[in-house]
Amino acid sequence: MAETLKLEMVTPYKRVLAEEVDEVTAPGFVGELGILPGHTPLLTTLKVGELSYKRGKETFYVAVNWGYLDVEHDTVTVLVDTAEKADEIDLARAKAALGRAEDALKMLPHDDKKYMIMEAALQRALVRIRVAGER
Amino acid sequence: MPSLKDIKKRIGSVKNTQQITKAMKMVAAAKLRRAQEAAVSARPYAEKLQAVMSNLAQREEADAHPLLSQRGTGRALIVLMTADRGLCGGFNANVSKEAERFIRVNEQGFDAIDLMIIGRKGRDFLKNRVGDNITRVHENITTEATYKTAQLIAQDVVADYSEEKYDAVYVLYNAFQSAIVHNVTLEQVLPIEPKEADADAVDSVDYIYEPDKGGVLAEILPKMVEVQFFRGLLESKASEHGARMSSMDSASRNAAEMIDKLTLQYNRARQAAITKELMEIISGAESIK
Numbered sequence: 001m002a003e004t005l006k007l008e009m010v011t012p013y014k015r016v017l018a019e020e021v022d023e024v025t026a027p028g029f030v031g032e033l034g035i036l037p038g039h040t041p042l043l044t045t046l047k048v049g050e051l052s053y054k055r056g057k058e059t060f061y062v063a064v065n066w067g068y069l070d071v072e073h074d075t076v077t078v079l080v081d082t083a084e085k086a087d088e089i090d091l092a093r094a095k096a097a098l099g100r101a102e103d104a105l106k107m108l109p110h111d112d113k114k115y116m117i118m119e120a121a122l123q124r125a126l127v128r129i130r131v132a133g134e135r
Numbered sequence: 136m137p138s139l140k141d142i143k144k145r146i147g148s149v150k151n152t153q154q155i156t157k158a159m160k161m162v163a164a165a166k167l168r169r170a171q172e173a174a175v176s177a178r179p180y181a182e183k184l185q186a187v188m189s190n191l192a193q194r195e196e197a198d199a200h201p202l203l204s205q206r207g208t209g210r211a212l213i214v215l216m217t218a219d220r221g222l223c224g225g226f227n228a229n230v231s232k233e234a235e236r237f238i239r240v241n242e243q244g245f246d247a248i249d250l251m252i253i254g255r256k257g258r259d260f261l262k263n264r265v266g267d268n269i270t271r272v273h274e275n276i277t278t279e280a281t282y283k284t285a286q287l288i289a290q291d292v293v294a295d296y297s298e299e300k301y302d303a304v305y306v307l308y309n310a311f312q313s314a315i316v317h318n319v320t321l322e323q324v325l326p327i328e329p330k331e332a333d334a335d336a337v338d339s340v341d342y343i344y345e346p347d348k349g350g351v352l353a354e355i356l357p358k359m360v361e362v363q364f365f366r367g368l369l370e371s372k373a374s375e376h377g378a379r380m381s382s383m384d385s386a387s388r389n390a391a392e393m394i395d396k397l398t399l400q401y402n403r404a405r406q407a408a409i410t411k412e413l414m415e416i417i418s419g420a421e422s423i424k
Contacts, residue, residue, distance in 0.1 A: 012282045014176040029346050044345035045354050070187050079183055
């Protein structure tokens, strides 16, 4: 059994990560899940959230937006729409987006189609701010 | 025999044209590099998704999801990807002609064939040929091929397919091979036909699915469609710039050739005029003697 996990993260635009890590924590569909070497094969959808991985004593954070995670033979493949590392996040922009989403949500009725879109935007902004805070 | 002034004017105008074609070539070359990079960096995602997909398909019945089930030949939709601008050789014409050919050949096989056209040039080319088949036209959406664009097209198409408005969906685009070579490619988008994975690659170990098999499948299949459109858009974009670059290159070369010819003609005419003048002066001087 391998000592480490091979973590590979790709978006439609590029390969974000490909490295050896010790542990991965991901925002799974049914809840947060931690993956260590020797994990049984697993395929899950991901929610908007924060994915973190450990290498040695360091922990890295990535804001991900909706995708899949596949574990097989100590290889973790993450397919996501967008992935931003903590140091890539524009905090001011995320905060502005948060403000916009909050305002819009106050104005809209709950059953509006737009309500759901803005709610998702709100979530993304919150995750970005949280990830940026942990750099 | 055109006068000296006329020839000079021609040379000037050809030079102007050459300048424009040269500039367009440079711009296309720069854009081509970027488009090519985008196409290459999108590949890992598509490959990974394909791998996950075929892995899933091995453990799943064929008609577990509406997007997988074969409904036979009823109404078909072709999504044709062309450019919004011309001056790129046979780029638009080749792919549009193929669409026309496909419609003519398969008219009997399907109840109806509809066309969704991306790009103004495709519409211009086909509206007088198979205008009745064109149902939707998207213009100016491919200036920058983004995933969002592909997503919107895919959602549109998947919705139509789920409502059984169409029973098969194809995509027709120029696949990028190199700056001068692009192949007109027709691919089936829906129903999705998962590629067979290698038998060795499939584990006998049971996967854990979260939330469950059906849920994962329902999320991953529309994604496949999006990725296929995204790839089509990127490839088409790269091919367009490649085609424009090579056609502008040959246009610049033709202009250079023309300038050479005209310059020769100009010099000849100039010499002829000088000779004529000399003769006149000499014969004038002769007669005075």
